[in-house]
Amino acid sequence: MSDEIRLIEVKEDIIADNDALAKKIREDLRKEKTFLMNLMASPGAGKTSLVIQTIRNLKEKLRIGVMEADIDSMVDAEKVAKEGVAAIQIRTGGFCHMDATMVKSGLDAMDTENLDLVILENVGNLVCPAEFETGAIKNVMILSVPEGDDKPLKYPLMFSVCHALVINKTDFLALSDFDVEKCRERVLKLNPDIQIFEVSCKTGEGVEQWVQWLYDEVKAL
Numbered sequence: 001m002s003d004e005i006r007l008i009e010v011k012e013d014i015i016a017d018n019d020a021l022a023k024k025i026r027e028d029l030r031k032e033k034t035f036l037m038n039l040m041a042s043p044g045a046g047k048t049s050l051v052i053q054t055i056r057n058l059k060e061k062l063r064i065g066v067m068e069a070d071i072d073s074m075v076d077a078e079k080v081a082k083e084g085v086a087a088i089q090i091r092t093g094g095f096c097h098m099d100a101t102m103v104k105s106g107l108d109a110m111d112t113e114n115l116d117l118v119i120l121e122n123v124g125n126l127v128c129p130a131e132f133e134t135g136a137i138k139n140v141m142i143l144s145v146p147e148g149d150d151k152p153l154k155y156p157l158m159f160s161v162c163h164a165l166v167i168n169k170t171d172f173l174a175l176s177d178f179d180v181e182k183c184r185e186r187v188l189k190l191n192p193d194i195q196i197f198e199v200s201c202k203t204g205e206g207v208e209q210w211v212q213w214l215y216d217e218v219k220a221l
Helices: 011-032 047-058 074-083 098-110 154-162 172-174 182-190 207-219
Strands: 034-040 064-070 086-090 117-121 139-145 164-168 195-198
Touching: 011 034, 011 098, 011 164, 034 047, 047 064, 047 074, 047 117, 047 164, 064 074, 064 098, 074 086, 086 098, 098 117, 139 154, 139 195, 154 182, 164 182, 164 207, 182 195, 195 207
Parallel strands: 034 117, 034 139, 064 086, 064 117, 139 164, 164 195
Antiparallel strands: none
16 A cells, blocks of 8 residues: 555646636627626625616616626526616525636526626625636626725735726725725735726715726727
């Protein structure tokens, strides 16, 4: 009997396979001129609220579809469907993130050729979703004021892989010690090219700037 123990690394293979499929998804979407946005955040940060605000501001200008990802439940997809856009719910069956295979299944269930913008609301988590490519054209994350301005120090990968950061629930700023400038400094140190928006989905403050950026990105595609 050998004393040697074989160590088999599977994560690198899984991620490599996922990245290859994600690249194919992105290429196909570009040909269709369909913009896929991957929206990530902690549970309760306001993903669905931002999705709804985005739909209300853009549904007269763009054909929009939404993929809601959750470990379980249909709640978010039902909320989004009431806004008059195409919506599907993806149950991840315990997985804490969406990967390219799951995204492809969702896209196959939608008529993407007749959509300008597809929003993927990823599973609420600041760790796993940052590690897996989805095929999105742009990655966006939300950091809510109640979570604190130290999250870039605790979850640097998430802030590094995103093209835009939405600081949500700015209506709570007066009630918290959240330092917006300190947060900006920490985020830009990790990712100098990231776009940062300060938004309150409750009051609507800052939503116009966020929506205009997204609209311009979709039209540029």
